[in-house]
Amino acid sequence: MTIALNASSAQPFAFDNSYARLPQQFFTRQAPSEVTEPWLIKLNEPLASELGLDVEALRRDGAAIFAGNLVPEGADPLAMAYAGHQFGSFVPLLGDGRAILLGEVIDRQGQRRDIQLKGAGQTPYSRGGDGRAALGPVLREYIVSEAMYALGVPATRALAAVSTGQPVYRESVLPGAVFTRVAASHVRVGTFQFFAARGDADGTRALADYVIDRHYPELKDAANPYLALFEAVCERQAALIARWLHIGFIHGVMNTDNMTVSGETIDFGPCAFMDDYDPATVFSSIDQNGRYAYASQPGIGQWNLARLGETLLPLIDADTEKAVEAANVVIGNYGERFQIHWLRGMREKIGLSSVEDDDLELIQSLLAAMQAGQADFTLAFRRLSHLAADESAEASFLATFRDPSAAREWLLRWRQRLSRESQTGAARGPAMLSVNPAFIPRNHRIEQAITAAVEDGDFSLFEALLTVLAKPYEEQPAFSAYMGPPKPDERVLQTFCGT
Template structure:
């Protein structure tokens, strides 16, 4: 038996691909083999995720650097670049597509879920639009850190399977080390994927896509009287829940274009995203968001706007009567606000320790947020310290010490204690529940930047590894990592983030 045959057989056995997207019509994608990396080195393999995917971890550790650099395509893979369009900062671009990402294929994980495995930064594709199709090490590390942090925080998200350096430079404003990121997702189908077919008047392609999404993500709507309307409602519900979770942890996506909104309801594309330190609803970090379109507080409205664009693509499937189709779509879009408010308010009640509902809860929560804004209070630590105060009044000094004016906190605290008196939970039970939804640790922008600088400038990945360790348990106190919970000093603040493309 030849060595190449043995390798092929091993790869087939260890990567049991079942590539449903590759079986769709040809206009959905372009087949594309990854480009070779000159001298790849493995930075990180997510062994726990690999095991969850049903892969042989010990075997994968030996082969990972070649597979996840793009040098070795596993048997059974059907590598392709997906076609899609999208609104970018409100301007429609009829063809975007995977310009530096290649979908290797799909596997069924140990829980029976279908998962994409995609290489990001593995070379040019037909959609690269004069780009090199490569990724720099900094953005790869950033996506690895934040996507895994989001997962640990309990937010639906794409995952990080591996990071590999290529041994080749990439040229941006400066020369940077190249890398490849391996991303895992429930799928990479976006609102922009639907827009791609709608823009071309390809109703057959649109229907095939919608049927594929129903089969893959929403099989429960297949037998609905109006399955495509039920699909639209289901996507809307997931996006409302997702964006509510973003706001509850102070997350700002930074580039909520329609090609960055998945129909599966996962967070995707962690380019210029960031977490707030001091609370301010107008916070923007993305260097390309010059007008604040995607500011923290704008995210629900942008989510609704993006869903309206999805609704437009589905009109031909909703009803043969265009006026009726528009009416049906508008009802779903108008309902987004109520869906979002339900998820957001429910989560915020939990963050301040409420297990029951009263009409005045929204005012109480908004009063706290306004106070935090006026006091320039740290978003994450304010809620975490409130957990301690909920458990014992002896922790009051710690809580009010977070504010520029400790006395100014008294009126809100009085209202809060009055409300808690009508809530049935014990103090211990309330504090425990609050600590499960108010993290002690988030991926602070300055910590990410420190890790990236150390890796890029000095090939030192120790800060990257430390961040992954602490962020894997964000709701635990972890005294040995206490400095990672603190907001940045003035000199450490990172006020601008970059797309990395």
């Protein structure tokens, strides 16, 4: 049984819960379930301060609050309803099966942010599940979400991780934990699908109006606000997925219930970062057919957004044919918008500040050389950045390729292209280093940190990983070992969902 903090306790949150004020069909009110021995593994104090929270109170009461044992004053806990396409198959009712939205706060920048507990017990949407989370997936989400933030990729954030003191039962018995996630909102493409599947036009309109008010207020005065909303969401997702590809990120489970309308990366379950460059790379154990492979992500993004467009058709125009025509123009433009974002970022990665027609082919040639030479994606671009600043670094760059012959030929073309740039070499190196990270959350490092925590109760590797990933674009000599790809016996070939 959960209890509320009494009036004499310090109130670390100033909640203002707009989603809870929406009609009842949007959610089910649901208190988190109590756990036996909550222990605060990690509190993200800088983020807590950014959110305007009382950090001192969270140091004292955070274990109980983030485990769900104490519900802060002003919270209005609820489980959100949504549907979704999962690996292409539509499920009309999904919802928060192990997540509970505590409420919303306005951060120090005036932005509204959700605070949600993951693993806080059963909800009406649990579909027979226990509503709990295991420690390993909680640590993975904490590490990757904070790494994505530091890398400059829009993503949900990690506020806290708490051990529950009680087991969860999966393929084996594992220690339980609760993860506290912060998001611009948790509204998904699947949230719109939930109402559309029920023919609830009023619900769809109320949701669209809510999203415009919360995320796209500049669209209120548009000639067609709902078409403009569709276009804005497509633009944000095109930019987001391009950023994923720039850093070698593979989401692993790009279902429509895992695509936010705010444009943030959400749900770091079987996600992973690519080591050797291969566009067909898949890590997720549940992605048997490679639907969500690295290079497939832009196309899947467009497919998911088309499903969003379908839900908005009645709002776009009362004439269905006109609505379809207008929405098709938007979804048809997605590919071009993605290409613009991707190509701009790839130019930056290889040190180009101007635009030439042959740049795309130059970039594709490098990627082909990397694939043929089995080069590590992150390390190759980082060492190319060093080479841009110092010619003596060529050997180090070529050493990332098992067969460097194609890379050596590519360097000749790259240097010819750079000779036509106005940017000086002295400026180019630092610019490239600012977009080509030295450190990513490599899969084997995450697994090492999880294994130490789960099997030995040792969180030192978890803490070290958070420290190095907080500054991914800096050299950090003390952590140089974290830059390297895995040894053959360290390679992680599969990642797993946390449910």
